[in-house]
Amino acid sequence: MFRFAPSPNGFLHRGHAYSALLNHRLALRFGGRFLLRIEDIDLARCKDAYIETIYDDLHWLGLSWEEPVRRQSHHFADYKAVVQKLSALGLLYPCYASRTEIAAASVGRDPDGAPLRWRDHPVIDADEEDRRREAGKPFALHLDMRRALSRIADLRVTLDYPVFSPTGEGSHAKANPARWGDVVLVRKDTPTSYHLSVVVDDALQGVTHIVRGRDLEAATDVHRLLQALLDLPVPAYHHHDLLLDADGGKLAKSRSSYPLHALREAGMDPRDLLTEPGFATLI
Incomplete structure (x- = not known):
């Protein structure tokens, strides 16, 4: 598929x-x-x-x-169900900080060039976070990357995935999700994110082969991690030149x-x- x-x-x-x-x-x-x-x-x-x-x-x-x-x-309910599952595992946390505040406190950049966010590296102090929460300010849900990788280690899951060429040759690649930091899985303005919805949809639709541009190759790090956390099938990937x-x-x-x-x-x-x-x- x-x-x-x-x-x-x-x-x-x-x-x-x-x-x-x-x-x-x-x-x-x-x-x-x-x-x-x-x-x-x-x-x-x-x-x-x-x-x-x-x-x-x-x-x-x-x-x-x-x-x-x-x-x-038309399928936000599907993504909400997965968010609830990840939350129940203790893998998500709310972030009330703005992009500007995250950028100012960041210690690096992810593969897309966005500032890294880590749970153990506070962006705003606890009092300000409580104030924004009580005021009903919007928040994003971030994946606790270190906790997620610890769970993967406990499950003894390897984060490799199959890759293939248009002529049929196959091999494997290794995902490196840590370089994304605590990636956003639910945006402030949308009840999901690209990373979450694409992984859920590919599994629900039975997609077996993913062909997309090299600009999305690094995103496979996050997608492979989510597949492992959610016990989803792993498609084969081909990232073509742009x-x-x-x-x-x-x-x-x-x-x-x-x-x-x-x-x-x-x-x-x-x-x-x-x-x-x-x-x-x-x-």
Whole structure:
């Protein structure tokens, strides 16, 4: 089972096209199934109009997928149940500090460049934390990384995971979740997070092969840890190279990379994408 899982917080670009096509072709090559999932937990930025454009862009690329399409915003109860399980294990704690306060007190950065948070390295003092709690201030739930890793050690679970190439060769990689510190699993503005929802969804949907860009490779550290803590199946992973723009930067919505819908509306034949640099590696 393969899946393509875009977030509808902007328009798809060539990089998304490459990843969607690669997932679809590998599903066919390995005799598997192909799912589309809409990762719309960010209710403030995700828009229905973007979802409709995603459907149109993928149909333009000649792709089809199984129905129904899972929209994460319709399944917050699934994530809440997992949060309750992790809380019952004593692995989550609330953080009332702002990002600015966490950055000021941080002793390092995680793989995404965000400031590290550790439970035993206070950001605000206990009195201020109590004041914010009593005032009903919003809080995020962080994973107590040291306690989580201690539990993994007690369970004698190894944090390796299978990796594969598009031609079928396989090997293993070792996750290193400690470099993420006490990662956020429930955001202040959303009852989940990318890390939590993607792990829950992949397990619920029976995803066996995850194909995504190298920019998400480090996130597998956290995902493998959550799989171990929750006793979930471990998919095989392939992280593909990223398509770059003319300046050598990665294609991204945040960089306003040229959208697929503009190519489509301009009358471009989608087969012409396969002649562009980067797409030649599609098998």
